[in-house]
């Protein structure tokens with residue numbers, strides 16, 4: 001659930017779509033983009049508009065390219081992890097290790 005919200009908020013207004021949407025009478029051409037997860041994102045662009053080489057995937061946020069067989073590499077940054085999450089992770093590292101050790105001990109067959 002939280003993941004969905006993060007996706008929606010990640011790239012609001014990042015593209016030129018605001019202007020493109022208005023010119024309904026202008027000739028448009030459909031362009032499809034594929035991300036590394038093979039999600040397809042379709043966009044139409046006005047004829048005179050420059051089509052970007054990549055587009056952010058609508059589903060996972062990875063960069064998507066027009067070459068289906070050779071999509072752009074996913075960004076190395078984990079998109080849904082905030083700075084705060086990293087801080088918390090670091091602070092709880094020792095606790096986490098203790099919990100993990102305990103959990104592993106329980107998992108081991110007796």
Ligand SMILES: [Zn+2]
Nearest residue numbers: 035039057060
């Ligand atoms: Zn995707």
